[in-house]
Amino acid sequence: MTTTSETPPARYVAALGLGIALLTVMVLNLIFGDTGRPWANAILLPAALIVTSGLVLLTRGRGYTFLGYLILCAGLIVATVGALLIAKRMTWGWPLMITLPCLAVAGTYLWAPRHPVARALHRTVAGLALLAATLGPAFLLLRTALFTWPAHWWALYMIAAGAVVLLNALELPRHPIRYRLQGATLLAGPAIIAMLLGFRFLTGALP
Incomplete structure (x- = not known):
């Protein structure tokens, strides 16, 4: 047997x-x-x-x-x-070819690493992937006439992406690790710039 x-x-x-x-x-x-x-x-x-x-x-x-x-x-x-x-x-x-791979990347959040810096970076990538997954439904909705989209609607994604990175940067300093402030600054700086640029594009201040 x-x-x-x-x-x-x-x-x-x-x-x-x-x-x-x-x-x-x-x-x-x-x-x-x-x-x-x-x-x-x-x-x-x-x-x-x-x-x-x-x-x-x-x-x-x-x-x-x-x-x-x-x-x-x-x-x-x-x-x-x-x-x-x-x-x-x-x-x-x-558009599903955008949503499904992004959801797959976002799902790896369940296997986040233990080190605070690595976990913060991984959480940032997973959060950005989850945000990018909504691009698929957004492109599908663009084909409909359910509502009027802003001229620079994509700037909303710049603002949201910057917010995801900024939130993870603000969470990093609470861990007792070396260079936590430097790491948070490296994340927060580009995030704030992206949010400000997105707001300027959304309001039409930038072409």
Whole structure:
């Protein structure tokens, strides 16, 4: 009798994840089989396997969790590309290619390093990624006529990005580490400049 190192929960996760992924592929083919691009299945099917592998590693715990998260995110991005291609919606759904990778980067906040400086830098990157993820919905809303956008709407992102960096800079001095004030200054300086420039662009003071 042979035994495997794979635990039963991992088998269940693999079966469930692969089943849902393949069911999604089948539904997409049923809906867009006549009008879509069937060759995109060559992207969707490997993506289903990648997503399943990521789910299995993610549920194993220990040192596999972060690796599973990365593989899962990569699989979901590839699957989204395949779904948009098979449905012939890439010209409509390309903003998702901004949102999904940024959300993947933002999600790494769950694995923040222990050192205060490294954690502050990592938190800054994760916060900026979360902010950048909203660009996808913003581009989708730009196509609609629900409301009037400011001429320099992108300046709001400059202000918000500066605020994210500034908040992390203000949090850094409370840690009893060397050069904390210097590090906070290096973060706060560009953040304040970005916020001021964003405000000037937003008000039309700068072209």
